[in-house]
Amino acid sequence: MMHANGRVTTAAGPHKRFEALFNGRAFAPHRHDTYTFALTLKGVQSFEYRGACRHSLPGELVILHPDELHDGMAGTDEAFGYRGLNIRPEEFEHALAGRALPFIEGGRSTDRQLIALVHDLVRDLATPVNALDWSAAMTELADRLCAVETGQDIDRPIDHRAVYRARDHTLAHLDEPITMEALENVTGGSRWNLARDFRALMGTSPYRYVTLRRLDAARVLIANGTPLASAACATGFSDQAHLTRQFKGNFGVTPKAWVKLLDTCTHGTIIQ
Incomplete structure (x- = not known):
């Protein structure tokens, strides 16, 4: 505009x-x-x-x-x-x-x-x-x-059990859509408290945790030669472009550039 x-x-x-x-x-x-x-x-x-x-x-x-x-x-x-x-x-x-x-x-x-x-x-x-x-x-x-x-941080008790239940649920369903409603059902608590507690224990938000675990899984597939579109589909990303944006945003390089880096490392040219 x-x-x-x-x-x-x-x-x-x-x-x-x-x-x-x-x-x-x-x-x-x-x-x-x-x-x-x-x-x-x-x-x-x-x-x-x-x-x-x-x-x-x-x-x-x-x-x-x-x-x-x-x-x-x-x-x-x-x-x-x-x-x-x-x-x-x-x-x-x-x-x-x-x-x-x-x-x-x-x-x-x-x-x-x-x-x-x-x-x-x-x-x-x-x-x-x-x-x-x-x-x-x-x-x-x-x-x-x-x-x-x-000027004061909020101090409140943390529901450890709810966080671990949410974490385990996300790890078991990485190839599926994960919603706050689903995590509420799994943990029995509110999304607001879960969001606070999850960051306190896991160091990041539930969504970013899911994204990073999906990227971990995608990296394994890509390193083993799986095409990007197939890796995206298998790890819960909407398409190849979505995977590429998230990959670069989190790791600083595109998947293709990362594969080339792996190949270079394998041949020992940049290992110090």
């Missing part, structure tokens, strides 16, 4: 994710009924917010609370760009469990954990966010927003 001073590219899928590049003044004062998260990638993203002009540099995160008046402009003569998403407050409802909507003073943050969570949701706009990953992300975002607002 073209704009008078730039362009906005929207992402695939039902969730409102986008990439924007602007020169000069991008937006007149306006409001949203959603949270807006915008990860600055280029230039200086400046905006009037709650009576002051704020500035976000590359690598920093803009966080606008619902129904807060704001505008948008370049902070220098250079263009500014960002990737972002809009999230309805009700998507945090279960994760907040009665807590008030968190408010980030100043409308920006350099919190590494918060930035990493948003980055994971907007780094691949060509691929819709899996429902399993979105549910887990909403829980993690809500918790981290509250922690940034209060």
